[in-house]
Amino acid sequence: MAKHQYLRCGEIINTHGVRGAVKVRSECDSPKILASLRHIYLDPNGDVAFDVVSASVMGHFVLLTLSGVNTLDAAAALKNKIIYAGRDELEEHIAPGAHFIADLIGLPLIHADTGEELGILKDVFNVGASDIYVVDTPRGEKMMPAVAEYVKEITDDAILVRPIEGMLD
Numbered sequence: 001m002a003k004h005q006y007l008r009c010g011e012i013i014n015t016h017g018v019r020g021a022v023k024v025r026s027e028c029d030s031p032k033i034l035a036s037l038r039h040i041y042l043d044p045n046g047d048v049a050f051d052v053v054s055a056s057v058m059g060h061f062v063l064l065t066l067s068g069v070n071t072l073d074a075a076a077a078l079k080n081k082i083i084y085a086g087r088d089e090l091e092e093h094i095a096p097g098a099h100f101i102a103d104l105i106g107l108p109l110i111h112a113d114t115g116e117e118l119g120i121l122k123d124v125f126n127v128g129a130s131d132i133y134v135v136d137t138p139r140g141e142k143m144m145p146a147v148a149e150y151v152k153e154i155t156d157d158a159i160l161v162r163p164i165e166g167m168l169d
Helices: 031-035 072-076 087-091
Strands: 006-016 021-026 039-041 049-058 061-066 082-086 108-111 117-126 131-137 140-145 151-154 159-161
Touching: 006 031, 006 061, 006 072, 006 087, 021 031, 031 049, 031 061, 082 087
Parallel strands: 108 159
Antiparallel strands: 006 021, 006 082, 021 061, 039 049, 039 082, 049 061, 108 117, 117 131, 131 140, 151 159
């Protein structure tokens, strides 16, 4: 599966002040990662680009000043836009052995012992203690904690798992 060059990393939720700054809800592991970006994009293909002039973390949010966005009206036009970052910039912040969620979506979950395909990863969300995998199985949508006890290995082609009996049934 081809990896996306631009990855979703947040959403512009409001303006901030009258000089064109925007308030962004970060979808990165930490708002500091989003605040460290040099460029953002308003298109998953990288077509609408902005240089980040300045950035600061405000709680769970990030305040961004973007090139060419100098007025309240210009910032308001960006409200509710999804922002993306280049994979190369985000890779600077990824821990060894970690994976981007966008790279995992669509991978099959394979039983580590039997080789049986259990389903396809549909989504990942976080409940604080751990990520939760949402898996499309032949018996419907199931959920599984994404913890080392169950997730044994992640490759470019599959997620090898060892779920307890009944978890994905």
